[in-house]
């Protein structure tokens with residue numbers, strides 16, 4: 001049997017947009033197609049990267065330090081988890097990747113995009129090209145609605161306790177990234193869970209990544 005090609009798929013959006021609510025169903029959908037799935041997240045996905053995640057999410061730091069730690073975590077994650085899974089022909093479902101760095105550290109914190117691009121080149125270099133997701137599901141939700149959904153849902157971390165203006169900038173950062181790269185699919189997250197899932201499923205079917213079967 002010929003080995004299937006690896007598929008790198010990421011989920012993006014501001015905190016509270018609804019990514020985590022759909023990642024399990026996405027995994028089930030691909031498994032129902034006979035695919036092996038590696039479900040992972042950033043920052044994180046390896047013991048070292050999870051240690052860095054705790055630092056990033058709990059300690060105050062300047063934006064360059066934050067960016068360096070995020071990319072250090074990403075490098076370990078790529079080398080230890082993402083690249084090997086793709087080489088085995090698996091589906092890698094990753095909750096956030098580099099678009100989050102451009103949105104949060106770049107647009108949100110106002111850090112220099114050129115420095116982020118340089119770090120991206122260093123960390124994601126792959127056979128003369130850049131490792132990038134094949135598809136990015138961007139859960140787009142007004143920051144006020146995301147804040148309402150998060151209120152009382154969980155204890156806010158360092159980013160989640162930022163004011164709504166911060167998330168407005170992050171959302172603009174995502175919109176700019178989405179406008180520049182055809183791998184983005186905008187999901188209107190301001191809908192019921194069922195309607196959001198229907199958009200996710202339709203996007204995958206439309207691109208021939210899954211058949212029309214229900215998980």
Ligand SMILES: Nc1ncnc2c1ncn2[C@@H]1O[C@H](COP(=O)(O)OP(=O)(O)O)[C@@H](O)[C@H]1O
Pocket residue numbers: 013014015016017018019020021022149150153189191192193194196
């Ligand atoms: N379509 C939806 N409508 C209303 N609430 C939702 C919807 N999707 C998710 N939620 C709720 O909103 C909160 C944030 O969702 P979550 O999936 O954790 O977001 P994220 O992973 O993007 O931060 C959770 O309490 C979740 O139950």
Ligand SMILES: Cc1cn([C@H]2C[C@H](O)[C@@H](COP(=O)(O)OP(=O)(O)O)O2)c(=O)[nH]c1=O
Pocket residue numbers: 015020041042043057070095096097098100101102104105157159160
């Ligand atoms: C990947 C990444 C995440 N982040 C932030 C966004 C989120 O607020 C936080 C963790 O993401 P996430 O796992 O979505 O948080 P939660 O488990 O609370 O749903 O890290 C960055 O600032 N830069 C990055 O490059």
